[in-house]
Amino acid sequence: MTNGTQPMTDQTAPAVEVRNLSKHYGDFVALKNVNVTIAAGEYFVLLGPSGGGKTTLLRTIGGFHKPTKGEILLHGKSVGHLPPDKRPTTMVFQAYALFPHMTVTQNVGYGLKVAGLPKDQIVEKVDYALEQVGLSQFTHRKPHELSGGQQQRVQLARAIVLDRDILLLDEPLAALDAQLRKDMCLELKHLQEKVGITFIHVTHNQEEAMTVADRIALIANGDLVEFGKARDIYRAPEKSFTASFVGENNMLKGRVAEANGSSVTVDVAGSKLTVDKRGLNVTDGQEVNLSIRSECVALDRVNGTNAPADGLSILGTYDESVYLGLTTSHMARLPDGTEMVSRVISDTDDTLPEANAPVRLSWKPGDIRLHVE
């Protein structure tokens, strides 16, 4: 997986190691004590809301910002003092990053020209890089004669032609329209598999993150909240922020009624719900959050007698439904005013419960998760 042509790099060390990294702008804290390790050859995504600090982290890795505290190791070597061009990293920007007066070939070859490579080598490398991104047909175009997607490919070619082994992508698809973004996502993934170098990709788009990532790190308010494989982040979020940001989770607030053994009973809007303790520290009376993905919630009409007492269901009143094509979202309101969503793949023309009709929302034992922070 790793790039074997780089003799300078320590193959056993991770590509990126961020240790206790903080970045302050005056009083504003952009990053607080971030620790993360990214393996060589990994496609790593920094996902989070705008202004959360993910771009700051990426740029600090790239050498565009100096850390306030902490250090960054690339292939096991501290790079705190090195400028961007002396690091094994290179950056792809959102947009507006091509030389408008140069052709595609000149744009891609400029870095090599600056580095003083002989002309014939530049031509060879540029041709190869353009072939990798599928732009061999457009070598003589100027950036303004290219589409947004093609412009981003030129940036990719300009980055990979440098033979550095960590590619940083700062919202590389944000300026593209939805369909093109989907296509480019897959292409990015395939490109990374082809060239085998480490990709670190910043985005606020969940679908984009899940398409490309080997692992995802969630970053919000300057904190690295949680990281893991896309599947784990989606199915088993540790933190309530992750649950609220990734997927479509129902977030329930409640108070611990009883914590015994491996499970906890939580009082939510008058119902007692049972949830796996997951080894977390909880005490009686503590305020906690519960999350359940909307597609795991089943919604049934209540016919008077089937009042829930199993700890895996809750009563509410029906609100409305939203038809989304593939899925339909049914909204119900709990007695305390919280809204819950049940999302189902169904296209039946069955009659829906009337507004304000009593409904029962239920789920399977493993689907509900406890969050204490």
Add this chain to the structure above:
Amino acid sequence: MADLSSSAGGAVPAGTDKTPWRERLAPWAFRAPLIFMVAFFAIPMAMTVVFSVFERTMFWMEPGFTLFSYENFFFSARLTNFLNSMKYSLISVAICFVFGFPIAVFVRKSIPEVAQHRVVLLFILPFMVSEIIRVFALRPVLQRNGLVNTTLMDLGIIDEPITALLYTHTGVVIGEVLSFLPFIVFSGFLAMEAVPKYIFEVCDDLGVGPWRRFVDVILPLAAPGIFAGSVFIFVNGLGVALLPNILGGAGAVNAGLIATQAITALDFPLAMAVSAIMMATLTTLLWIGHKLFDLTKILTPLS
């Protein structure tokens, strides 16, 4: 359009009279700039050329055709003076560029976006003082026992006052640089708009040094704007009579002052000829510039 408005007018009986009136007037609003340019620009320019070949009379001129004024210009010290003023205007442009363009780049690169326009506005402040006063105020600074000379002598850098600072070409150039520097800052600032947002970071990433960055990236992108600013300074260096009038001396004149002097001598055809020659020179210059840099780019925002 016509159908729609006439039917609408028909629906409102009282308005039937007024609508066609306004309708007919509206296109003239778009023609107004053209009319203005023809009346106050093209016609006077044409008249300048026409008057330059008229016969001189005692106090005015009379219709006729003679190239005497042109002869008078080209075969006298006036031509040398004119060419000299072109030379010194070019020097002023160069100095303005060296000082002003880095300021523009600095403002674009290093000042937060929200504050950029305010900083540029600061360069307008000098224009709040009348130009005559501004230029005149240079005399006590540059003269024999002026501020510059006394300071340099007090510091022991020179033994005798530098007399070349005033009533010479040097004086005029100093005045021009101080008067016109803001224009290269403005045009440079606008020209930097053609430089994409992340380009400097890309340069950092590729390891492009400051000199290469300037020659390979900034200069080609900002060229149309820089040229426009330079032309503006050159034109003013050539045409504004005030500066050599106050700061210049024997031989240190420009085209504007030559024309003014001709008018003072009541030689109107000569004044017109000087103006026509200046116009021709500058038009040629603009044409060359346009061929080289496509000046329409200055006004085209980056897509």
